[in-house]
Amino acid sequence: MVKISAVIISYNEEKYIGRCLNSLQQVADEIVVVDSYSQDQTREICKGHNVRFIEHEFEGYRQQKNWAMFQASNEIILSLDADECLSEELKNSILSVKNNWETDAYSFNRLNNYYGKWIKHSGVYPDRKLRLFDRRKGKWGGVNPHDRFMLNTGSKPELLAGDLFHYVQDSIDDHIDKIRMFSMINAGEYYKMGKNSSFLKILVHPSWRFFKSYFLNMGFLDGYYGFVICSLNAYSSFLKHVKIRKLNMKRKDK
Numbered sequence: 001m002v003k004i005s006a007v008i009i010s011y012n013e014e015k016y017i018g019r020c021l022n023s024l025q026q027v028a029d030e031i032v033v034v035d036s037y038s039q040d041q042t043r044e045i046c047k048g049h050n051v052r053f054i055e056h057e058f059e060g061y062r063q064q065k066n067w068a069m070f071q072a073s074n075e076i077i078l079s080l081d082a083d084e085c086l087s088e089e090l091k092n093s094i095l096s097v098k099n100n101w102e103t104d105a106y107s108f109n110r111l112n113n114y115y116g117k118w119i120k121h122s123g124v125y126p127d128r129k130l131r132l133f134d135r136r137k138g139k140w141g142g143v144n145p146h147d148r149f150m151l152n153t154g155s156k157p158e159l160l161a162g163d164l165f166h167y168v169q170d171s172i173d174d175h176i177d178k179i180r181m182f183s184m185i186n187a188g189e190y191y192k193m194g195k196n197s198s199f200l201k202i203l204v205h206p207s208w209r210f211f212k213s214y215f216l217n218m219g220f221l222d223g224y225y226g227f228v229i230c231s232l233n234a235y236s237s238f239l240k241h242v243k244i245r246k247l248n249m250k251r252k253d254k
Helices: 017-024 042-047 061-069 088-099 172-192 199-216 219-253
Strands: 004-010 030-035 052-055 076-081 084-086 105-114 117-119 127-134 138-143 146-151 157-169
Touching: 004 017, 004 061, 017 030, 017 042, 017 076, 017 084, 030 042, 030 061, 042 052, 061 076, 061 138, 061 146, 076 084, 084 088, 088 105, 088 157, 105 219, 117 219, 127 146, 127 157, 138 172, 157 172, 172 219, 199 219
Parallel strands: 004 030, 004 076, 030 052, 105 157
Antiparallel strands: 076 127, 084 157, 105 117, 105 127, 138 146
């Protein structure tokens, strides 16, 4: 049997983190929360769940997760965001591989909850995530804020049964606020990488994203909220490309 350290990064997550911690009690031998100096009740909630609570300045999503996983005592890491929790089926799957660990990493599908509704289409399910892994076999990469665990060459994950529940946003207004914040972070990352955008990309990318998620990924089957989500995902693409172009135009003006 392997020992599992659950690792969570947090900032002002009082609304969600209790549910996340409760779902980990049966499967994790240790729970480590790395917090970016929350101003709400996150610390107090964590202290009530017997976790190791560490404060660390936030430098970026992938940077924080790479730092956080090496604060754990065990090599096997179960990485969750504070607004996620394990379904009962996924708990049982993790317990099964815990007793019979056979590979370098395991992935599972993430089921997203928008505004109190579970979304089964719209390009957001199955939202497969690699979150259970041997930390010696890879590292966190990707473009902030969309981090992902990247396995070393030659390592392959297996898929576990069960969903990771993700409570994305409680309201459309919250969703729009998050899109604005994430698009700024994402645009800044691409700007640092030397990427640029154009009027054509601003026009085409959001349109294609809506068409793909609403029609090809059958977002229409999610009803009214499917239309809202697909539209806001297109808006997210629009904002990202506009902001990338704006950053590059400012650089040219200097």
